[in-house]
Amino acid sequence: MNTQSITTLLNSIIIPASNRTLGNEKAVSNVTIDNDGIHLDLTFPYPVAHLIEELQQRIDQAITAEFGDTPLFVQVQLAIGKHKVQPGVQTIAGVKNIIAVASGKGGVGKSTTSANLAVALSRMGARVGVLDADIYGPSQPTMLGVAGQEPRQHAGQMIPVMAAGEIQVMSVGFLVDTDQAVIWRGPMVSQALQQLLFQSQWDDVDYLIIDLPPGTGDIQLTLAQKIPVTGAVIVTTPQDVALIDARKAVNMFQKVNIPIFGVLENMSVHICSQCGHTESIFGQDGGKELAATLGVPLLGQLPLTLTVREAMDNGTACILAQQQPEIANLYEQAAWKLVQALADQGKDYSQRFPKIVVE
Numbered sequence: 001m002n003t004q005s006i007t008t009l010l011n012s013i014i015i016p017a018s019n020r021t022l023g024n025e026k027a028v029s030n031v032t033i034d035n036d037g038i039h040l041d042l043t044f045p046y047p048v049a050h051l052i053e054e055l056q057q058r059i060d061q062a063i064t065a066e067f068g069d070t071p072l073f074v075q076v077q078l079a080i081g082k083h084k085v086q087p088g089v090q091t092i093a094g095v096k097n098i099i100a101v102a103s104g105k106g107g108v109g110k111s112t113t114s115a116n117l118a119v120a121l122s123r124m125g126a127r128v129g130v131l132d133a134d135i136y137g138p139s140q141p142t143m144l145g146v147a148g149q150e151p152r153q154h155a156g157q158m159i160p161v162m163a164a165g166e167i168q169v170m171s172v173g174f175l176v177d178t179d180q181a182v183i184w185r186g187p188m189v190s191q192a193l194q195q196l197l198f199q200s201q202w203d204d205v206d207y208l209i210i211d212l213p214p215g216t217g218d219i220q221l222t223l224a225q226k227i228p229v230t231g232a233v234i235v236t237t238p239q240d241v242a243l244i245d246a247r248k249a250v251n252m253f254q255k256v257n258i259p260i261f262g263v264l265e266n267m268s269v270h271i272c273s274q275c276g277h278t279e280s281i282f283g284q285d286g287g288k289e290l291a292a293t294l295g296v297p298l299l300g301q302l303p304l305t306l307t308v309r310e311a312m313d314n315g316t317a318c319i320l321a322q323q324q325p326e327i328a329n330l331y332e333q334a335a336w337k338l339v340q341a342l343a344d345q346g347k348d349y350s351q352r353f354p355k356i357v358v359e
């Protein structure tokens with residue numbers, strides 16, 4: 001047994017719920033052997049709290065099988081990097097990656113998805129922010145249980161409201177009377193979104209989820225032109241009318257070179273809370289087929305359930321894992337696919353090179 005043979009063995013171990021090995025991720029470092037046993041560091045480019053126990057077991061088994069019973073001391077750390085965005089847009093202090101959650105059609109569950117993905121990412125160990133950009137119907141403060149709270153001001157900036165002590169939340173609803181927003185014109189909408197993003201004091205956010213309004217209007221245009229977006233998630237129901245609009249949203253992102261990280265099919269089946277009977281109210285597999293056509297991951301197929309609707313209305317998205325662990329697990333699996341797709345996106349090295357000015 002030496003550090004090289006241990007590293008080689010570890011490199012071949014498959015990370016749970018993925019087709020990646022520790023070697024693929026260059027996760028293993030600082031392998032040492034002393035009288036206590038084997039010590040090593042594992043570094044990941046995405047959050048892994050949800051699978052660390054299983055991974056630890058795989059490592060223990062592999063080491064024991066190869067080298068016998070040897071105490072193992074594993075230190076896990078995250079190195080979530082900043083990834084590539086559209087060229088020429090200003091970066092946002094304190095935010096590494098922006099994920100836009102979009103749908104073509106309204107009411108398909110985009111806000112529900114945004115809130116639950118944010119909670120899942122946070123449970124997985126990432127630092128998460130949510131920006132509610134749905135000017136015509138902001139719902140994140142309600143869903144995340146911070147309705148009625150106001151961001152504090154500090155040095156001319158706004159400090160996001162904290163949901164469940166860990167998710168940084170900003171919403172147009174904190175700033176404006178959204179009853180008035182319906183009569184806003186394009187430039188005002190664009191201004192509000194930029195103000196929320198650039199004048200908030202984000203605290204080292206790995207993933208900032210932007211909950212967009214439905215459609216492909218002014219907010220989406222601002223997003224594409226002015227905001228450093230790493231990629232987008234498309235939410236749709238399996239229904240044809242929703243899918244047609246979802247494709248429009250996809251086209252818009254593709255035109256501006258914002259990658260699509262995946263499709264999440266919401267309201268795939270209805271599960272009756274009384275008898276558990278399932279029914280495909282909005283058709284079947286539409287989102288799955290859209291994902292296949294686009295060649296992007298299907299992040300999940302989420303059922304329509306009373307518990308989810310109630311959790312969103314009651315502001316308990318943050319404790320859905322206790323109320324309905326099966327549904328929270330589906331969101332966790334979706335978030336896991338999402339962060340893997342994001343990690344495959346090129347890194348942003350633009351800050352490392354000096355600007356070359358030709359005079």
Ligand SMILES: Nc1ncnc2c1ncn2[C@@H]1O[C@H](COP(=O)(O)OP(=O)(O)OP(=O)(O)O)[C@@H](O)[C@H]1O
Binds near residue numbers: 111212213267302306
């Ligand atoms: N999987 C689900 N199960 C139960 N209820 C759901 C589910 N997804 C969404 N809902 C409910 O459907 C309604 C619409 O969802 P949501 O507000 O997330 O949609 P949206 O696409 O963001 O809508 P908008 O067009 O207002 O932006 C909400 O009351 C929400 O609680």
